[in-house]
């Protein structure tokens with residue numbers, strides 16, 4: 001089988017580049033540009049941004065639940081999926097057939113984005129049940145692409161509401177967990193997984209496969225944290241448990257991993273954020289998963305007894321507690337932590353102490369930067385970061401954009417369009433405003449490059465013609481989908497490279513293997529170091 005690393009032409013940044021700190025090479029722990037962060041408000045999302053994925057160099061797909069969004073379909077119904085053009089900040093409605101409420105999403109190796117699972121809105125007779133939905137979206141550049149859905153022919157084999165998915169090294173997607181509102185429990189649970197396209201694993205041919213971990217980890221197992229590791233195993237965390245899983249033979253690897261310490265729960269509605277820290281040749285591609293935030297609230301008590309005074313946890317030295325944080329890998333290898341609340345839990349409905357329909361409160365408005373290359377104890381900082389004045393509570397999201405800025409969108413901790421204290425950020429009365437955080441590197445001279453091949457093979461070399469304002473630092477790649485603080489498939493892989501003596505040609509080696517970076521789309525960034533002399 002040909003394992004080709006496919007970076008679709010349309011998804012690749014031809015003239016990208018990021019410039020970071022003056023002093024990186026000299027001083028590891030003051031590694032990055034210290035300047036101020038820019039904050040702009042370029043537009044609206046049309047539908048509330050519960051789920052979001054950058055699908056091309058200039059477009060973002062945004063998925064919500066069916067509700068009375070301001071953006072309308074041609075037949076006059078309210079849209080629940082939109083496509084945002086980053087160049088014009090215009091949104092257009094996409095035509096899903098089923099309700100994408102708490103669905104998941106991942107890219108296939110051939111570049112098609114797969115949205116799966118969801119639910120039904122019983123109050124809306126035109127709403128198609130999304131429990132078993134498979135929705136395909138193949139990005140295009142002529143503005144004609146739309147969601148492809150054929151619920152009778154193409155669907156999951158069991159109901160999945162709040163599932164996660166993970167992009168695999170064979171170019172398929174594994175879809176895991178689901179069902180139950182708020183959280184699962186004995187009897188309200190789908191402790192199974194399946195693949196798209198379907199496959200035959202351990203005698204389960206194209207059907208759901210039982211998974212004991214999801215029974216053991218009850219109750220709060222929604223949107224499990226899943227990371228494909230360079231070993232080919234998947235790191236999975238749900239509620240207070242964690243394991244390594246081998247999908248090829250349907251087996252948990254070794255002993256169950258130690259649980260999450262300090263009584264903390266990490267998956268919805270006690271949502272923490274998680275990220276695979278950068279895989280680099282320097283760290284020998286050794287994976288390290290960081291999980292931040294979450295809650296120590298019990299998952300066994302009646303949700304009506306939950307009150308907003310329940311503390312969320314403080315992740316080692318994270319400056320403040322956060323539930324529902326988003327952890328974004330920046331091209332400079334740092335992690336931006338945004339969105340979320342300082343008290344309460346995710347979800348809405350049958351909970352105590354409600355503001356509107358949810359009980360999360362005290363929005364975490366100031367972003368935090370985590371720098372994995374800094375000394376322990378000095379890794380978190382909010383220095384120079386402007387606070388947002390829009391709370392991004394339940395059903396908000398965030399993503400890196402191809403040019404290195406960070407988009408924040410959504411927030412809708414209610415069942416429908418609402419003007420409560422934490423309103424639907426998409427309503428006609430209060431239009432949703434995307435925030436784009438611009439890290440200081442956005443204001444530096446940028447490296448440019450040409451000659452990126454449409455596809456890159458594993459372990460093979462390709463040449464870029466480069467124009468570098470400063471010394472070369474890094475060549476990471478990334479492409480992901482985000483919802484509920486879970487950034488499916490978010491990944492930072494530093495590629496090996498050699499710069500020619502005249503500094504005009506960069507010879508880059510593709511990822512070591514498909515488990516280091518699964519086949520499919522990627523963004524390639526050329527990162528330079530602002531401080532070093534160009535001609536030493």
Ligand SMILES: *[C@@H]1O[C@H](CO)[C@@H](O)[C@H](O)[C@H]1NC(C)=O
Nearest residue numbers: 042086087401403405436442
């Ligand atoms: C980066 O992209 C965002 C979104 O497309 C845009 O608003 C911003 O102007 C861009 N900035 C630069 C420096 O290209």
Ligand SMILES: *[C@@H]1O[C@H](CO)[C@@H](O)[C@H](O)[C@H]1NC(C)=O
Nearest residue numbers: 108110111112136138196197
């Ligand atoms: C990718 O594969 C899926 C599943 O086989 C298929 O439905 C889709 O059309 C393919 N996309 C492209 C761009 O070929």
Ligand SMILES: *[C@@H]1O[C@H](CO)[C@@H](O)[C@H](O)[C@H]1NC(C)=O
Nearest residue numbers: 263296297298310311312313
């Ligand atoms: C959660 O943690 C807080 C702060 O450490 C503590 O006061 C509280 O008792 C804990 N709650 C539970 C249910 O363990």
Ligand SMILES: *[C@@H]1O[C@H](CO)[C@@H](O)[C@H](O)[C@H]1NC(C)=O
Nearest residue numbers: 185186218219299300301302
């Ligand atoms: C799940 O929650 C129920 C109450 O809804 C509780 O009785 C049960 O003990 C919980 N299960 C676990 C494993 O904590």
